Amino acid sequence: MAxxxxxxxxxxxLKGDTRAxxxxxxxxxxxxxxxxxxxxxxxxxxxxxxVVGITGVPGSGKSTLVAKLTAAIRASGRxxxxxxxxxxxxxxxxxxLGDRIRMGELVGDKGxxxxxxxxxxxxxxxxxxxxxxxxxxxxxxxDMVLIETVGVGQDEVDVARASHTTVVVSAPGLGxxxxxxxxxxxxxxxxxxxxxxxxxxxDRTISDLKNMxxxxxxxxPHVPAPLDVGARKAARWQVPVVPTSSVNDKGIEELLKEIDxxxxxxxxxxxxxxRQAAIAERRxxxxxxxxxxxxxxxxxxxxxxxxxxxxxxxxxxHYAARKLLTESGFGGDK
Amino acid sequence: MAxxxxxxxxxxxLKGDTRAxxxxxxxxxxxxxxxxxxxxxxxxxxxxxxVVGITGVPGSGKSTLVAKLTAAIRASGRxxxxxxxxxxxxxxxxxxLGDRIRMGELVGDKGxxxxxxxxxxxxxxxxxxxxxxxxxxxxxxxDMVLIETVGVGQDEVDVARASHTTVVVSAPGLGxxxxxxxxxxxxxxxxxxxxxxxxxxxDRTISDLKNMxxxxxxxxPHVPAPLDVGARKAARWQVPVVPTSSVNDKGIEELLKEIDxxxxxxxxxxxxxxRQAAIAERRxxxxxxxxxxxxxxxxxxxxxxxxxxxxxxxxxxHYAARKLLTESGFGGDK
Numbered sequence: 001m002a003x004x005x006x007x008x009x010x011x012x013x014l015k016g017d018t019r020a021x022x023x024x025x026x027x028x029x030x031x032x033x034x035x036x037x038x039x040x041x042x043x044x045x046x047x048x049x050x051v052v053g054i055t056g057v058p059g060s061g062k063s064t065l066v067a068k069l070t071a072a073i074r075a076s077g078r079x080x081x082x083x084x085x086x087x088x089x090x091x092x093x094x095x096x097l098g099d100r101i102r103m104g105e106l107v108g109d110k111g112x113x114x115x116x117x118x119x120x121x122x123x124x125x126x127x128x129x130x131x132x133x134x135x136x137x138x139x140x141x142x143d144m145v146l147i148e149t150v151g152v153g154q155d156e157v158d159v160a161r162a163s164h165t166t167v168v169v170s171a172p173g174l175g176x177x178x179x180x181x182x183x184x185x186x187x188x189x190x191x192x193x194x195x196x197x198x199x200x201x202x203d204r205t206i207s208d209l210k211n212m213x214x215x216x217x218x219x220x221p222h223v224p225a226p227l228d229v230g231a232r233k234a235a236r237w238q239v240p241v242v243p244t245s246s247v248n249d250k251g252i253e254e255l256l257k258e259i260d261x262x263x264x265x266x267x268x269x270x271x272x273x274x275r276q277a278a279i280a281e282r283r284x285x286x287x288x289x290x291x292x293x294x295x296x297x298x299x300x301x302x303x304x305x306x307x308x309x310x311x312x313x314x315x316x317x318h319y320a321a322r323k324l325l326t327e328s329g330f331g332g333d334k
Numbered sequence: 335m336a337x338x339x340x341x342x343x344x345x346x347x348l349k350g351d352t353r354a355x356x357x358x359x360x361x362x363x364x365x366x367x368x369x370x371x372x373x374x375x376x377x378x379x380x381x382x383x384x385v386v387g388i389t390g391v392p393g394s395g396k397s398t399l400v401a402k403l404t405a406a407i408r409a410s411g412r413x414x415x416x417x418x419x420x421x422x423x424x425x426x427x428x429x430x431l432g433d434r435i436r437m438g439e440l441v442g443d444k445g446x447x448x449x450x451x452x453x454x455x456x457x458x459x460x461x462x463x464x465x466x467x468x469x470x471x472x473x474x475x476x477d478m479v480l481i482e483t484v485g486v487g488q489d490e491v492d493v494a495r496a497s498h499t500t501v502v503v504s505a506p507g508l509g510x511x512x513x514x515x516x517x518x519x520x521x522x523x524x525x526x527x528x529x530x531x532x533x534x535x536x537d538r539t540i541s542d543l544k545n546m547x548x549x550x551x552x553x554x555p556h557v558p559a560p561l562d563v564g565a566r567k568a569a570r571w572q573v574p575v576v577p578t579s580s581v582n583d584k585g586i587e588e589l590l591k592e593i594d595x596x597x598x599x600x601x602x603x604x605x606x607x608x609r610q611a612a613i614a615e616r617r618x619x620x621x622x623x624x625x626x627x628x629x630x631x632x633x634x635x636x637x638x639x640x641x642x643x644x645x646x647x648x649x650x651x652h653y654a655a656r657k658l659l660t661e662s663g664f665g666g667d668k
Contacts, residue, residue, distance in 0.1 A: 018497065036652060039650075040650035040652055040653070043650045043651065044647050044648065044650065045645060045647075047647050059393075064600065133405050145349065154460045157512070162397040249446050273645075274462050276645045277641060277645045279644035279645070280644040281630075281641055281644075281653075282653045282657055283644065283651040283654075284630070284640075284641065284644060284651055284658060285579070285626070285627065285630065285653065287651035287652050287654065287655035288630075288658055288659055289623050289626065289653050290655075291652075291656065291659060292619070292622050292623065292626065292659075293619060294621075296615075296618070296619065304338075306618075307611060307614055307615055308611070308620065310614040310615075310617065310618060311607075311611045311613070311614035313377060313379075313380065314378065314380050316373075316374035316377045316378065317465075317614075317617035317621035318370060318374055318616055318621050318625075320617075320618045320621065321618055321621035321622040321624075321625050322624055322625065324618060325622055325625060325626075325659075325662075326543075328659075
């Protein structure tokens with residue numbers, strides 16, 4: 001199969017051709033230079049989809065929920081793309097198999113597109129290419145993009161930063177550690193889901209979560225700060241807690257209603273502008289960091305003396321960083 | 335209480351004065367400019383401690399294990415510092431209370447120092463100041479530093495990158511999602527622990543893990559790559575699986591033995607040099623990224639037009655990043 005230049009894939013992507021989409025997605029994931037002009041073009045053509053981040057600790061039943069939610073979105077007549085950020089090894093291949101099994105009933109539906117992005121470890125937070133992947137499916141005409149991540153750390157904060165609406169999934173009976181984590185994610189959730197509500201201790205989880213929300217609203221007066229996810233939250237938006245049960249297909253419609261309501265609320269309150277500004281800033285930081293790392297890779301030879309000095313603790317990281325940044329010459333036409 | 339300039343805290347830190355340590359830790363966490371020369375000095379004086387990263391999914395019993403391991407290290411006559419990276423909200427305060435309860439029996443022991451670092455969300459991966467915190471307790475004379483993190487994503491990769499030895503804790507009965515994650519962490523573990531081995535299904539977890547290790551060694555011939563955590567792994571080091579039970583105090587001594595054995599193996603194989611080089615490189619990347627974000631903060635006013643263009647998708651993130659990097663002028667005497 002001949003290699004198609006990335007730029008030549010753009011018209012196909014814009015027409016929603018899934019083969020063109022798949023190819024450009026791979027190039028975004030690989031991060032090779034050749035794909036960049038195409039991804040820049042796609043970036044400019046995207047911006048229409050409602051981007052929904054769905055995050056939750058392992059065992060929360062998030063993946064099944066995403067499959068059910070996808071079916072509900074389809075039933076409402078909209079096209080949906082799922083970008084699954086998966087911390088599994090890129091070698092294991094397990095994630096992709098998992099997707100196929102989970103999304104089984106949706107296979108063959110042209111209104112659904114699923115893509116797993118393996119986290120690589122080498123880059124911060126989200127897998128390289130995740131934000132570009134959202135652009136691609138957005139530009140390809142999917143009305144809703146679900147970014148799914150397993151995370152209790154930086155990944156989920158990054159998902160929240162890249163999304164218009166952030167859904168955090170909890171489940172009953174996951175123990176005290178999980179409870180502790182909830183405190184951290186309260187701030188990023190636009191919507192809370194308590195999944196597996198067929199379980200007997202679900203009511204307690206729901207009331208615990210509601211209490212935590214009340215407590216947190218009481219104890220943490222909202223102080224907007226730059227670069228802070230919290231600052232993006234609509235002052236008027238009351239974070240709902242939606243109980244669901246994938247076994248009984250309960251709560252899925254309600255969840256979609258809340259997601260749509262949040263999307264409308266962003267537009268009506270004008271907060272969408274702030275949120276897009278925050279996403280833009282995040283994109284700028286991400287792109288700068290990637291550029292920096294590429295530069296480090298590129299100059300590895302020249303930098304070896306500096307790195308040795310640093311490893312021997314004769315110079316400080318700050319000194320070395322300034323040297324890297326000043327001497328890297330980010331100018332030029334590259 | 336008068337403000338003590340950070341530089342004046344350095345002699346106290348080097349003598350192991352815990353009040354000086356606590357104050358400088360706070361300044362590292364806050365990231366204010368005034369503390370930087372002191373942290374640079376401390377960086378140059380550190381490098382003696384054995385840094386052990388301990389990571390595991392929520393519910394793995396990692397925190398209890400850390401408390402037990404701490405007692406074992408103390409019994410071997412060494413001083414130990416614990417840096418707990420906690421994804422809880424900085425507002426909740428829960429983590430610190432949690433530490434106090436867990437570490438209860440060790441309170442009053444001057445050979446143990448515990449510090450929680452709240453992740454802030456605003457920065458990638460580890461909480462700001464975590465690496466500097468390791469320097470501080472290292473320079474203060476603690477023989478072993480345990481970096482404890484809850485994470486299934488970037489955080490734990492970052493911990494692995496900052497450590498000489500990485501311990502990954504699993505537990506029986508945490509479900510399929512957890513199993514999927516293990517594939518991702520196989521690569522970063524120098525030592526695997528299966529905790530809660532008093533539970534009936536522990537044997538299966540241990541054998542699953544061992545099978546995965548064999549499988550992964552079989553299917554993934556080791557290809558060293560730059561910037562890759564995997565590349566740091568000693569070719570000769572066979573990753574052990576240590577069963578523990580905090581309830582019965584079982585396996586803790588064995589775990590400490592394996593940690594010490596790994597430390598010796600790094601030195602004897604000469605791999606410690608590579609690992610220190612990888613840590614140095616990571617420090618350089620981190621410091622550069624922080625500098626970049628500070629610059630973005632500083633130039634927020636000037637950048638507002640660019641950010642608006644980006645939010646409106648009239649320019650690409652790559653274009654904006656190049657503009658930020660080229661025009662920021664990282665030179666000068668700052």
